[in-house]
Amino acid sequence: MRVFGIDCGTEFTGYGVVEADCEARTPRLVHVAAGTIRLNKKEKTPLRLAQVYAELTALMHLHLPEAVAIEDVFFSANAKSALKLGQVRGVAMLAAAVCGLPVAEYAPLSVKSSVVGHGLAAKEQVQFMVRRLLELDDAFDSADAADALAIAICHIHTAQTLQLQGAGR
Amino acid sequence: MRVFGIDCGTEFTGYGVVEADCEARTPRLVHVAAGTIRLNKKEKTPLRLAQVYAELTALMHLHLPEAVAIEDVFFSANAKSALKLGQVRGVAMLAAAVCGLPVAEYAPLSVKSSVVGHGLAAKEQVQFMVRRLLELDDAFDSADAADALAIAICHIHTAQTLQLQGAGR
Numbered sequence: 001m002r003v004f005g006i007d008c009g010t011e012f013t014g015y016g017v018v019e020a021d022c023e024a025r026t027p028r029l030v031h032v033a034a035g036t037i038r039l040n041k042k043e044k045t046p047l048r049l050a051q052v053y054a055e056l057t058a059l060m061h062l063h064l065p066e067a068v069a070i071e072d073v074f075f076s077a078n079a080k081s082a083l084k085l086g087q088v089r090g091v092a093m094l095a096a097a098v099c100g101l102p103v104a105e106y107a108p109l110s111v112k113s114s115v116v117g118h119g120l121a122a123k124e125q126v127q128f129m130v131r132r133l134l135e136l137d138d139a140f141d142s143a144d145a146a147d148a149l150a151i152a153i154c155h156i157h158t159a160q161t162l163q164l165q166g167a168g169r
Numbered sequence: 170m171r172v173f174g175i176d177c178g179t180e181f182t183g184y185g186v187v188e189a190d191c192e193a194r195t196p197r198l199v200h201v202a203a204g205t206i207r208l209n210k211k212e213k214t215p216l217r218l219a220q221v222y223a224e225l226t227a228l229m230h231l232h233l234p235e236a237v238a239i240e241d242v243f244f245s246a247n248a249k250s251a252l253k254l255g256q257v258r259g260v261a262m263l264a265a266a267v268c269g270l271p272v273a274e275y276a277p278l279s280v281k282s283s284v285v286g287h288g289l290a291a292k293e294q295v296q297f298m299v300r301r302l303l304e305l306d307d308a309f310d311s312a313d314a315a316d317a318l319a320i321a322i323c324h325i326h327t328a329q330t331l332q333l334q335g336a337g338r
Binding site: 050 | 213242249254255256257258263
């Protein structure tokens with residue numbers, strides 16, 4: 001199972017591709033790719049959205065994931081910033097739909113719980129565990145890329161749990 | 170000048186295409202097309218976004234506008250609904266960018282001022298004036314389609330004002 005995680009942002013959008021053999025008894029997670037789509041703040045919004053869309057679509061075609069995982073956002077920021085984030089998120093989900101990929105959404109709490117073990121983990125703890133689970137030596141391209149890898153890992157853990165539950169029936 | 174107006178919504182997205190001869194002394198506005206993209210609420214979000222994107226892109230290719238006008242949103246609703254509206258808005262702006270069209274954003278107040286003459290006009294007053302300016306007899310396809318026509322008219326009026334200002338220099 002190969003999952004494409006996305007951490008949307010109006011300036012930086014992180015992506016992370018993780019693979020796991022869900023059939024194995026003790027599946028190992030493998031880091032496939034991760035990076036950051038950096039948007040030019042001077043560019044107008046429609047062109048920035050076109051950049052996110054083009055890069056995500058190209059990356060999905062390159063890495064051929066089976067699913068896309070994206071962070072579900074619940075936050076108390078003002079409506080204007082939620083609208084702007086929504087614009088990037090809409091384009092990311094469109095890229096997945098156009099590539100024929102299912103999209104799963106996970107709340108930040110679920111991502112932290114899945115990667116660290118509890119939902120109140122700090123950003124550093126999440127990054128430490130992502131590095132450990134994927135046996136990474138190098139620094140992350142960005143905090144957004146690390147978050148995107150965490151979201152992908154969360155999706156794999158969820159799929160594995162659902163599979164175990166199915167096998168236990 | 171032909172303008173494609175869009176009134177984004179998570180359930181219904183209205184569109185309206187208006188043409189005007191900006192070179193004429195007393196330009197006449199012409200209604201080209203208007204309608205509503207109705208989304209299936211039972212469908213998952215990525216597929217709904219793909220529907221909006223496909224329909225808007227097809228309509229832009231069909232009507233060949235020179236510009237896209239979209240409502241700028243300032244509202245006090247909760248962040249969750251702003252995020253959802255942003256998703257549709259992002260996809261609409263992407264469709265314009267992919268079709269190579271410039272996007273202009275107008276605040277609701279500007280749209281009402283431009284069509285009715287003052288920013289506190291009621292929805293019915295806006296619809297009455299849209300009907301009158303475009304010499305329409307038939308009922309609107311939806312309130313969203315009427316709003317989209319109003320946004321397109323606002324863009325034309327703004328372009329005409331800018332042109333007059335330029336001529337007066």
